[in-house]
Amino acid sequence: MAKAKTIYVCNACGGSTPRWQGQCPACQAWNTLEESLSESTSTNARFQGLAQAVPRQKLSAIKAEDMPRLPTGVDEFDRVLGGGLVPGGVVLIGGDPGIGKSTLLLQALAEMSAAGVSVLYSSGEESAAQIALRAKRIVLAAPQLEVLAEIQLEKLLTTIDAARPQVVVVDSIQTVYSDALTSAPGSVAQVRECAAQLTRYAKSTGICMLMVGHVTKDGHLAGPRVLEHIVDTVLYFEGDTHSSFRLVRSIKNRFGAVNELGVFAMTEKGLKGVSNPSAIFLSQHAEMVPGACVLVTQEGSRPLLVEIQALVDTAHIPNPRRLAVGLEQHRLAMLLAVLHRHAGIACFDQDVFLNAVGGVKISEPAADLAVLLAIQSSIRNRALPKELIVFGEVGLAGEIRPCPRGQERLKEAAKLGFTIAIIPKANLPKSKIPGLRVIPVERIDEAISAANELS
Structure with a gap:
């Protein structure tokens, strides 16, 4: 052989x-x-002549209509998806083991089946009995939910074609294999081919396809990167598995906004949506402590209030440490240089530790001003006012740059009881927001002076 x-x-x-x-x-x-x-190409699949031409269409002649949405029954999940599932859409969900991917999808299918939607849950990692035990553990009543334990692609597609459900979950794509390929399940060729076959079938039939993907130790989706290009929507589970809160973030969405964030709490009865997510990102202090500053960040279409904590301490080693959790490490070093150059506050002999409360990851530059005010509060050992919120991007010249959707950020802060805001001058609202005193600043030294006067 x-x-x-x-x-x-x-x-x-x-x-x-x-x-x-x-x-x-x-x-x-x-x-x-x-x-x-190495996969050999079959004789039938070889090029044997010119294929038949397909009809073309002019872009101006194509009717652009809004895609109908199929709600999942889980509000936070619908938010991340952009309003619900789209017929023919393919969703890829990734996350660490045990973070709640299968639980969330099982709950969504149960809600849809109760609303009269035909659904199918195909699992390659668990038997039907294990899925039934999990549904019983989280007290999930879904008499119309159909379950299939199958990992062979051809059998799976035949079953789907016979049943024609409206929504199908494949858990997970790394366990599915095709007989047309000789490589093992989970290999690059198998994952790419099986995902492409399922996507083509979903597009041709209008079935909503949700696929679960494994992640590497770096947190990225396992398998070829082309897997993310094949599907329409890519969702990531974030958060610590030891915490009771889970964050679902949209990384790619052809039918909605990216960077949307859904917040869930893991309970004995599965994942429950959090109606006021800002509450979990704020520390439960009776009074504000030095080194804490509340930031209004924008996650997709939702403004969130997150507490930024800074700890500045005397360094006992030649190279002071710079550690940021939930924020960019390199941006912290840049902001410390701006603080020294344009505000006269030196940290070259200090260890600086930074943390975003609640395990949320902040990537937008609007957190710059809150970071610097938290650092100077820790250096002075003076707490900022409890009712103060801050946002603004800081440039290398020490200027405070405007941030998008400033009006929505201020309204969210006022709704949650905050009464003072230090913001970029360019974000000054045209009309006064009731109950909110706005302090516009143009440079970092102005912002620090305003914060010192308040504290």
């Missing part, structure tokens, strides 16, 4: 090479080549 030929496939671009290399020759990415079996 001939020995199977092995090749090395890049999990970033899908390119292949006969020998292992440190760098992919196709996309120049490092350490992305994985060993796989």
Whole structure:
């Protein structure tokens, strides 16, 4: 029997090479080549002549209509999806093991089946009995929910074609394999081909397809990067598995806004949506403490109030430490240089530790001003007012730049009882917001002076 030929496939671009290399020759990415079996092309699939031409359409002649949405019955899940599932749409959900991916999808299918929607839950990791035990544990009543334990792609597609449900969950795509390929389930070729086949079937039939994906130790979706390009929506579960809160973030969405955030609490009866997520991102202090500043950040279409905490302490080693949790590490070093150059506050002999309360990850630059005010509050050991909120981007010249949707941020803060705001001058609202005193600033030294006067 001939020995199977092995090749090395890049999990970033899908390119292949006969020998292992440190760098992919196709996309120049490092350490992305994985060993796989070479797949031979069948005779029927070879090029045998010109294919029949398909009809073309002019863009101006195509009617653009809003896609109908299918609500899942879980409000926070619908928010992240952009209003619900779209017929023919393919959703990929990734996250750490045990964070709640299967539980959330099982709850959503139960809600939809109760509303008269035909659904199918296909699991390759658990047996039907295990799924029934989990549904019983979280007290889930879904008499119309159909369950299938199958990992072979051809059998799965045949079952779906016979039942024709409106929504199908495949848990997970790494366990599904096709007989047309000789490689093992979970390999780059199998994941790419199975995802492409399921996506084509969903597009041709109008079935909503939700696929669960494994993640690597770095937190990225396992398998080839082309997997994220095939699907319509990519969702990530965030948060610590030891915490009771889970965050679902939209990374890609062809039918809605990206960076939308859904907040859930893990309870004995499964995941429950959090109606006021700002409450979990604020520390429960009786009084404000030095080094704490409340930021109004924007996650998709939702403004959130997050407490930024800073601790500045004398360094006992030659190289002071700079550690940021939930914020960008390199941006912290840049902001400390701006604080020294334009506000005269030096931290070159101090350890600086930064934390965003609640496990949320903040990537927008609107957190700059809150970070610097928290740092100077910790240095002075003077607490900022409890009713103060802050947002603004800080430039290298020390200027305070405006942030998008400033009006919505201020209204959210006023609704939650905050009465003072230090914001960029360009974000000054045209009409006064009741109960909110707004202090506009143009430079970082002005912002620090205003904060010192308040404290």
